[in-house]
Amino acid sequence: MSNLITVTVDGIAYGMLLFLFAVGLSVTLGLMRFINLAHGAFAMGGAYLAVVLVNSGGLPFLLALPLVFIATGAVGAVMERSVIRHLYDRGALQQVLFSIGLAFALSAIATIVFGPQQQGVQIPSWLLGRISIFGLQISGYRVFLVVSGAVTAAALAYLFDYTLFGARIRAAVDNRVAAEGIGIKVDRLFVTTFAIGSALAGVGGALSIEMLGLDPTFAFKYLTMLLMIVAIGGAGSIEGSLLAALFLGVVDALFKYFLPEAGSFVIFGVLVAVLVVRPNGLRGRTA
Amino acid sequence: MTAALSTKDLSVRFGAFRAVDGVNLNVRPGARHALIGPNGAGKTTLVHALTGSLSPTEGSIAIFGEDITRLSEKDRVRRGLARTFQINQLFRGLSVLDNVVLAIMERDRKTLAFWRSAAADKRAHDEAREHLAFVNLTPHADRAVRDLPYGSQRLLEIAIALATKPRILILDEPAAGVPSSESQAIFERIHALPQDLTLLFIEHDMSLVFRFSDRISVLVAGQVMVEGTPAEISSDDRVKEIYLGRRTGHAA
Amino acid sequence: MSTSSATQGGFYSRIGIQGVTLVLFAGSIASYFLFPEHLALLTQLFVLMVFALSYDLLQGHGGIVSLGHAAFFGLGAYAAAILARTGYNDPLLGLVFAAIVSALVALVLTPIIVRGNDFTRLLVTLGVASLVYEAANRMRWLTGGADGLPDFEIAPLLGLYRFDFEGRTAFIYSFAVFALTYMFLWRVVTSPFGLALRGIRENARRMPAIGSPVRRHLAVAYTLSGGVAGIAGAVLAQTSRFASLDMLGFDRSAEIMMVATLGGSGHMVGVSVGAAAFGWLKDVLSTVSPKYWQLGLGIVLMLSVFVARGGIGSLLDRLRFRRSA
Ligand SMILES: Nc1ncnc2c1ncn2[C@@H]1O[C@H](COP(=O)(O)OP(=O)(O)OP(=O)(O)O)[C@@H](O)[C@H]1O
Ligand SMILES: [Mg+2]
Numbered sequence: 001m002s003n004l005i006t007v008t009v010d011g012i013a014y015g016m017l018l019f020l021f022a023v024g025l026s027v028t029l030g031l032m033r034f035i036n037l038a039h040g041a042f043a044m045g046g047a048y049l050a051v052v053l054v055n056s057g058g059l060p061f062l063l064a065l066p067l068v069f070i071a072t073g074a075v076g077a078v079m080e081r082s083v084i085r086h087l088y089d090r091g092a093l094q095q096v097l098f099s100i101g102l103a104f105a106l107s108a109i110a111t112i113v114f115g116p117q118q119q120g121v122q123i124p125s126w127l128l129g130r131i132s133i134f135g136l137q138i139s140g141y142r143v144f145l146v147v148s149g150a151v152t153a154a155a156l157a158y159l160f161d162y163t164l165f166g167a168r169i170r171a172a173v174d175n176r177v178a179a180e181g182i183g184i185k186v187d188r189l190f191v192t193t194f195a196i197g198s199a200l201a202g203v204g205g206a207l208s209i210e211m212l213g214l215d216p217t218f219a220f221k222y223l224t225m226l227l228m229i230v231a232i233g234g235a236g237s238i239e240g241s242l243l244a245a246l247f248l249g250v251v252d253a254l255f256k257y258f259l260p261e262a263g264s265f266v267i268f269g270v271l272v273a274v275l276v277v278r279p280n281g282l283r284g285r286t287a
Numbered sequence: 288m289t290a291a292l293s294t295k296d297l298s299v300r301f302g303a304f305r306a307v308d309g310v311n312l313n314v315r316p317g318a319r320h321a322l323i324g325p326n327g328a329g330k331t332t333l334v335h336a337l338t339g340s341l342s343p344t345e346g347s348i349a350i351f352g353e354d355i356t357r358l359s360e361k362d363r364v365r366r367g368l369a370r371t372f373q374i375n376q377l378f379r380g381l382s383v384l385d386n387v388v389l390a391i392m393e394r395d396r397k398t399l400a401f402w403r404s405a406a407a408d409k410r411a412h413d414e415a416r417e418h419l420a421f422v423n424l425t426p427h428a429d430r431a432v433r434d435l436p437y438g439s440q441r442l443l444e445i446a447i448a449l450a451t452k453p454r455i456l457i458l459d460e461p462a463a464g465v466p467s468s469e470s471q472a473i474f475e476r477i478h479a480l481p482q483d484l485t486l487l488f489i490e491h492d493m494s495l496v497f498r499f500s501d502r503i504s505v506l507v508a509g510q511v512m513v514e515g516t517p518a519e520i521s522s523d524d525r526v527k528e529i530y531l532g533r534r535t536g537h538a539a
Numbered sequence: 540m541s542t543s544s545a546t547q548g549g550f551y552s553r554i555g556i557q558g559v560t561l562v563l564f565a566g567s568i569a570s571y572f573l574f575p576e577h578l579a580l581l582t583q584l585f586v587l588m589v590f591a592l593s594y595d596l597l598q599g600h601g602g603i604v605s606l607g608h609a610a611f612f613g614l615g616a617y618a619a620a621i622l623a624r625t626g627y628n629d630p631l632l633g634l635v636f637a638a639i640v641s642a643l644v645a646l647v648l649t650p651i652i653v654r655g656n657d658f659t660r661l662l663v664t665l666g667v668a669s670l671v672y673e674a675a676n677r678m679r680w681l682t683g684g685a686d687g688l689p690d691f692e693i694a695p696l697l698g699l700y701r702f703d704f705e706g707r708t709a710f711i712y713s714f715a716v717f718a719l720t721y722m723f724l725w726r727v728v729t730s731p732f733g734l735a736l737r738g739i740r741e742n743a744r745r746m747p748a749i750g751s752p753v754r755r756h757l758a759v760a761y762t763l764s765g766g767v768a769g770i771a772g773a774v775l776a777q778t779s780r781f782a783s784l785d786m787l788g789f790d791r792s793a794e795i796m797m798v799a800t801l802g803g804s805g806h807m808v809g810v811s812v813g814a815a816a817f818g819w820l821k822d823v824l825s826t827v828s829p830k831y832w833q834l835g836l837g838i839v840l841m842l843s844v845f846v847a848r849g850g851i852g853s854l855l856d857r858l859r860f861r862r863s864a
Binding site for chain 3: 377378389397
C-alpha cells in the first residue's frame with residue numbers, strides 16, 4: 001500500500017516535470033499553429049546552459065533558473081523574428097522539416113561542444129533531502145517540482161485565459177486580419193508567445209537534469225512524450241496539458257513499477273486510443 | 288409533379304445562431320431558380336446543407352422525391368446533385384483537362400483502378416474536352432490551373448460540376464469576383480445548359496437574376512421571405528426595401 | 540504530344556519520363572561495374588530508394604504526411620527474418636510474405652490514420668510507430684528484442700543464385716526489386732487512382748463534391764505504400780541477414796520524410812536520385828564524423844524549406860527543359 005502511494009507520488013512529480021517541459025510546446029502549437037519538433041532541443045539548450053552556469057560559473061542552481069528562462073526566451077524571440085514567422089503559413093510538412101533540422105543541428109552542436117557523455121548539475125543539498133509529509137518520506141526535489149509545476153500552470157492559465165494579452169492572442173489566432181484591423185499588434189503577440197514557449201522549454205530542461213539526465217540525445221528522446229501530452233491534453237489548453245502530463249506520469253510510474261514487462265507500450269496505447277476517440281485531444285478546441 | 292429539389296423546415300445552427308432557419312424550398316424540374324438575399328443571409332450555408340458538406344440541425348432534403356438528408360456529400364453527387372463553389376475549389380496543381388477528367392473518372396467509378404493508364408482512357412478525355420469546349424476553355428486545356436486567369440477558373444468550376452453529369456446543379460455565385468463584362472459571358476454559358484438540367488443559382492446582380500431566372504426565392508436572415516416569378520419579386524415592396532433598396536446604387 | 544497527366548511542368552509527359560527513367564536504370568546498372576567494391580552499399584541504396592518511393596506515394600502524391608512510416612519498413616524486415624528462421628527461406632516467398640504483412644497492418648490502421656488534420660495525423664502515425672516499436676521490443680521470443688534477429692539463412696535466388704560474400708546476387712536482387720517497384724508505382728501514379736490521389740493532395744475539400752470516395756482512396760494508398768515499404772524492409776533483412784529495432788525507429792521515419800522531400804515530393808526520379816545521394820553521402824560522411832554529418836544535415840533541412848523548394852526533382856526538370864528549349 002505505501003509502495004503504491006510512493007510510486008504515485010513519484011509519478012506525480014514526473015508528471016509535473018513533463019508538464020513544465022511540454023506546456024511551452026502546447027502554447028506555440030495551439031495558439032500559433034506552429035509544429036515545433038525542436039522543442040526538446042530548446043529544452044536541451046536550457047539544460048546545458050544551466051550546467052554551464054552552475055558547474056562552471058559557480059552560480060546556485062535556483063539562481064540559474066531565471067537566467068535560463070531569460071536566455072532561452074531571448075533566443076526564442078530572435079528565432080521567431082528572423083525565421084520562424086516565415087513558416088506560419090507553410091504547411092505542416094515544411095514546419096516539421098525545418099524544426100527537425102533545427103533539432104538535428106542543436107543536438108550536433110551539443111555533441112561537438114560538450115561531448116556525448118552524461119552531464120549532471122549541482123542541486124543544493126537542502127533540496128535533495130527527504131521531507132516527511134503525512135508520514136511519507138518524499139524527496140524534497142520532487143516536492144519542489146510539484147510546486148513549480150503548479151505555480152507555472154496557475155500563472156499560465158491566468159495569463160492566457162484571463163488577461164487582455166490572452167484574449168488578444170486568441171483573437172489573432174482565430175482571425176489574424178480582423179485582429180490587425182482592430183489594432184492588435186499580432187507580430188508582437190506572436191514573438192512574445194514564442195519567447196514564453198521557448199523560455200518554459202529551457203527551464204523545463206534545466207529542471208529535468210536531476211531526474212532524466214542530460215546528453216545530446218535529449219533533443220529527441222522525450223519528443224514523443226511531449227507531443228503525446230500535447231495531443232492528449234489538446235493543443236493550446238494549459239489545464240489539458242497539466243492533466244495529460246500528470247496522467248501519463250502516474251501511469252508510466254505505476255506500470256514501470258508493477259508491470260515492467262509492459263514498458264512504454266501502455267503509454268503509446270493510451271495515446272493512440274485517445275486520438276482515435278477524441279482526435280482533438282481531451283480538452284482540444286475544434287478549429 | 289414531384290419537385291427536383293425540395294426541403295422541409297431545413298435549419299442550420301452555429302451555436303445559438305440560426306444561419307438557415309426553417310427553409311421550405313421547392314425547385315421544379317428544369318427550373319432556372321435564383322436564390323437571392325443580402326450578404327450573410329445564409330445562402331451559402333443553405334447550399335452546404337443541400338449538398339451535404341455540412342449536416343442540418345433540423346429538417347429534411349429530397350431530390351426527385353427521394354429523401355437524401357442522411358446521405359453523404361459523395362452519395363448525393365452520385366445521385367445527381369452537383370454544385371460549384373463561391374470561392375474556387377479547384378485542383379490547382381493539375382492541368383485544366385485533368386481537373387475535368389478526374390471528375391469524369393470519379394463519376395464512372397474508374398478511380399479505384401491503379402493498374403491502368405489514365406492517359407489511355409480516350410473516352411474520358413474526349414468527354415472532358417467537350418465540357419471544356421462548352422465553357423470555351425479548349426485553348427487552356429493543358430495549362431496548370433494555377434496559371435489560369437481568374438475568370439477562366441470560374442468557368443472551370445462549372446465544367447467540373449458538369450462532368451459529374453448532374454440532374455440538379457447548384458451554382459453559388461458563379462460570377463463572383465469577375466468584372467461585369469465577363470459575368471455576362473459566364474451567364475450566357477449557364478443559359479446554354481440543357482433545358483432538362485435543373486438549376487439553382489445564387490447571384491447578387493439583379494439584372495442578371497431577372498434575365499436568367501424563371502423563379503426567385505429571397506432569403507433574409509436564414510428565412511425565405513418571399514418566393515415568386517421575377518415579375519412578382521421585382522414588384523414586391525418588402526424585397527425592394529430589404530434587398531433592392533440596399534443594392535441599387537451598387538448594381539448600377 | 541501532351542497527355543492528360545501533364546502536371547508539374549509537364550514532367551509526366553510520357554516520352555520525357557521514359558528517357559529519364561532509362562538514364563536512372565542505366566546509372567543503377569553501371570554502378571555495379573563502376574564500384575564493384577561497394578556492392579553492399581549499393582544494395583542498401585536500392586533499399587532506401589524503394590522505401591523513399593513508398594513514402595512518396597503517400598506524401599508526394601496524396602499529400603498525406605506521416606512520421607511513422609518506418610513501422611511498415613520494420614514490419615517487413617521482421618516478417619522476412621521470422622519466416623526465414625522458420626525454414627521457409629526462399630527470398631521471393633519472404634518478399635511476398637513481408638509485403639502482405641505490412642500491407643495488411645497498413646490497411647487495418649487506415650481508419651485511424653486518414654481522419655483528422657495534418658497535425659493529428661503526424662501524432663497518430665508517430666504514436667502507432669512507437670507502439671509497434673515497443674511491441675517489437677517487448678516480444679523477445681519472436682523478435683529477439685533489443686538484440687535483433689541475426690543468423691538466418693536465405694536460400695538461393697530462384698533456387699539458382701546463392702547470396703555470395705561479395706554481394707553480387709544481393710545487388711542484382713535489390714536492383715531488380717527497385718526496378719520492378721519503380722515501374723509498379725509509376726503505373727499507380729499515372730493511373731486513374733493516381734489522378735484521384737493527386738486530386739486529394741491538391742484539394743481534399745473538392746473531392747467529395749465530385750463524388751469521390753476519399754477515405755477509400757486513402758485506404759488503398761496506405762495499403763499499397765505500406766506493402767512497398769515492407770518489401771524494402773524485407774530486402775534489407777534478407778541481404779544483411781539481420782533484422783533489428785532500429786529498422787522500426789523514429790530516426791528512420793524522420794529520415795525517409797526528409798529524403799522524399801529533399802528529392803522532390805511527387806517526383807519519382809527526383810526521389811530515387813535523392814535517396815541514392817542521401818544514402819551515399821550519409822555512408823561517406825557519417826563514418827568520417829557523425830556529429831558534423833548531423834550538423835550539416837540539420838542545416839540543409841532548414842535551408843531546404845526556404846531555398847530549392849521542389850528538391851532534386853525540380854532541378855532535374857529545369858535541366859531537361861533547358862536542353863529541349
Ligand atoms: N462555420 C460557421 N460557423 C459560424 N458561423 C458561420 C459559419 N459559416 C457561416 N457562418 C455565418 O452564417 C451566416 C451566413 O453565411 P453565408 O456564407 O451562408 O451567407 P451568404 O448568404 O452566402 O453570404 P454572401 O452573399 O456574402 O456569400 C453569416 O453570418 C456567417 O458569418
Ligand atoms: Mg455565399
